[in-house]
Amino acid sequence: MRVNRISRARTHAAIGVSVAALAAGVTTGAGPAAAQPKAAAAAAECSTAYKIEQKLSSGTTWRMCWRYDSKAGLTLENISYQPKGESAPIKVLNSARLGQIHVPYDDGSVEYDDLTGFGFAQGLMNLDPGECPGGTIKSVKVPDSWDPDHPNVNGLCTTTRSRGHAYRMQGDSANKVYQAQGKDLLVYSVNQVGWYEYMTEWRFQDDGTITMNLGATGSLSYEDYDAGDGRGWPIGKGPRAQATSHSHNAFWRLDFALDGSSKNTVEQYDSTVAAPAQGQQAPTTKTTRTKVTKELAGDAKSYRWWRMVSATGKNADWHPRSYEIVPGPSTKYPGRSFTKHDVYFTEYNQCEQFASNNTGNCAAGAGNSVDKWVNGQTLTHPVVWMNVGFHHIARDEDQQPMPVHWQGFSIAPRDVTAMNPLTPAELAGQNGHWEPGS
Numbered sequence: 001m002r003v004n005r006i007s008r009a010r011t012h013a014a015i016g017v018s019v020a021a022l023a024a025g026v027t028t029g030a031g032p033a034a035a036q037p038k039a040a041a042a043a044a045e046c047s048t049a050y051k052i053e054q055k056l057s058s059g060t061t062w063r064m065c066w067r068y069d070s071k072a073g074l075t076l077e078n079i080s081y082q083p084k085g086e087s088a089p090i091k092v093l094n095s096a097r098l099g100q101i102h103v104p105y106d107d108g109s110v111e112y113d114d115l116t117g118f119g120f121a122q123g124l125m126n127l128d129p130g131e132c133p134g135g136t137i138k139s140v141k142v143p144d145s146w147d148p149d150h151p152n153v154n155g156l157c158t159t160t161r162s163r164g165h166a167y168r169m170q171g172d173s174a175n176k177v178y179q180a181q182g183k184d185l186l187v188y189s190v191n192q193v194g195w196y197e198y199m200t201e202w203r204f205q206d207d208g209t210i211t212m213n214l215g216a217t218g219s220l221s222y223e224d225y226d227a228g229d230g231r232g233w234p235i236g237k238g239p240r241a242q243a244t245s246h247s248h249n250a251f252w253r254l255d256f257a258l259d260g261s262s263k264n265t266v267e268q269y270d271s272t273v274a275a276p277a278q279g280q281q282a283p284t285t286k287t288t289r290t291k292v293t294k295e296l297a298g299d300a301k302s303y304r305w306w307r308m309v310s311a312t313g314k315n316a317d318w319h320p321r322s323y324e325i326v327p328g329p330s331t332k333y334p335g336r337s338f339t340k341h342d343v344y345f346t347e348y349n350q351c352e353q354f355a356s357n358n359t360g361n362c363a364a365g366a367g368n369s370v371d372k373w374v375n376g377q378t379l380t381h382p383v384v385w386m387n388v389g390f391h392h393i394a395r396d397e398d399q400q401p402m403p404v405h406w407q408g409f410s411i412a413p414r415d416v417t418a419m420n421p422l423t424p425a426e427l428a429g430q431n432g433h434w435e436p437g438s
Helices: 002-016
Strands: 051-055 061-069 073-082 090-104 111-113 136-141 152-170 177-193 196-205 210-218 232-234 242-244 246-256 265-274 284-292 296-298 304-314 320-327 343-347 382-392 402-414
Touching (some): 061 136, 073 177, 073 196, 090 196, 090 210, 152 196, 246 402, 320 382
Antiparallel strands (some): 051 061, 061 073, 073 090, 090 111, 136 152, 152 177, 177 196, 210 402, 232 242, 246 382, 265 284, 265 304, 304 320, 320 402, 343 382
């Protein structure tokens, strides 16, 4: 079945790469200048063609390099964040990219690993200028292109977007309102795998948050029809044309380097809520911190969260800088061992590159999926693998074309700066236990 999906993707890729280069904002090349991330580096280290640098209207600047991997597709490296008031960029990540898209079908007939098994990277699509309003479309040289005579694809958009209120606060006087509209740097590409088109979106907010989303659109595959076993949903006239339900289990791989060091530490926080004690008006909530010193397969639940803590950097209040992992909505797929957990913290290993069907499995005896890598190693250079699932039960509205359905998560700054990085100048002195009139 997937052979037909590959053929369709190849056909579209061959057509797409023959389109003439866009006139505005196109750069060419195969990848960044060969340079591994340096622990002490804060700014992006790459040639101009592979550098993304954007100062947002609020004063925040994001810097990073990009390259295009032959299986993972768009890969962002040396990512740093510099809000107004900071004298130098603050490095956040060595690298960030997709780690796998695992697609099992409900009838048990097939399952796919789209990154390592079915040409995700080779399906990079050309973007029309209208898809990147106000931005720049960069040309990407696709490794192992299905059309080797035309490997360059105008497939990487960088632009800015408004996201609505960043904050709003009524001032001391009735006619004074502090409010700001948030701005994002948006970096995205579109890859076709068979009938699906995946939108890989990265949003770098002016408050320091990074949001990673995978959107699925395109068409329902004709191969998904007529399951005939109760595992599909009718999308044709009456009971006909039943589209087979399936899951999209998306993994992201994040290699942190807070303040330029990969020697970050992982902390898990759990809160418990007890009934009100005698004389209390409300229940009591107690939060405990657990330092995660060894590899972990973690499960998200109410009142639980994790953060990655800098080993070297503190903000102006002398608090260690960190980033909190903020999971998005997820339907966890229990059918495979590697999808049974929401997050994995593993010790860095150059052989461990993809969460399933791991083609980077170069070490003798290494497992083929991320769950096999959690084997008791001490974490000195932790790598985060985030698993976000979506169970796709088709509906009439999925045709034609199919609206985008999104899945993803965020990492949010926690004590990276001493105050809100978007604090207006009039409120800059209100740090700590400030009270009106004090």
